[in-house]
Amino acid sequence: MTKRLILCAAALIALTGASANSARVQEDLAIIVNKSNPVENISLADLRKIFLAERSRWPNGRKVTIVMREQGRAERSAALKLIYRMREQDFNRYFLNIKFTGEALEEPKLLASSDGMIKFVFNVPGAIGYARASEVDSSVKVLRIDGLAPGQPGYKLKL
Numbered sequence: 144m145t146k147r148l149i150l151c152a153a154a155l156i157a158l159t160g161a162s163a164n165s166a167r168v169q170e171d172l173a174i175i176v177n178k179s180n181p182v183e184n185i186s187l188a189d190l191r192k193i194f195l196a197e198r199s200r201w202p203n204g205r206k207v208t209i210v211m212r213e214q215g216r217a218e219r220s221a222a223l224k225l226i227y228r229m230r231e232q233d234f235n236r237y238f239l240n241i242k243f244t245g246e247a248l249e250e251p252k253l254l255a256s257s258d259g260m261i262k263f264v265f266n267v268p269g270a271i272g273y274a275r276a277s278e279v280d281s282s283v284k285v286l287r288i289d290g291l292a293p294g295q296p297g298y299k300l301k302l
Contacts, residue, residue, distance in 0.1 A: 172275065172293070172301065176284050180268070194271070212255075218274065260274050265283055
């Protein structure tokens with residue numbers, strides 16, 4: 144009887160975990176900039192150019208400072224896949240190459256937390272980064288991507 148009870152409990156736990164995972168909703172990745180940044184909307188193609196350090200200045204002349212999460216974070220994986228269209232090793236090789244050739248002077252800044260990302264973007268006028276849309280507060284500006292804000296149907300940046 145005890146063995147049967149243990150098996151039933153294990154099955155219930157497994158089913159509960161499976162239904163919780165299948166019910167998980169994809170969360171949007173918000174692209175954030177300092178509130179003083181004049182940009183409100185950007186195409187995904189132009190966003191990629193900024194994150195690849197192909198564009199180093201904002202329309203107001205400020206230097207772009209790219210901010211990334213540390214390796215192993217879901218937000219970073221989503222940015223690499225959806226914006227960079229690279230794997231981690233390709234990303235590292237890319238920035239090593241453009242730094243070596245002088246095409247870029249610095250690599251993206253790395254931050255450990257969404258809170259740190261938001262605070263950094265708040266304090267650095269030219270910064271651009273990302274965070275889960277649910278974690279973003281009013282201290283930073285969320286950019287529209289191809290005219291769409293996080294939470295709108297068709298928004299492309301999802302974790």
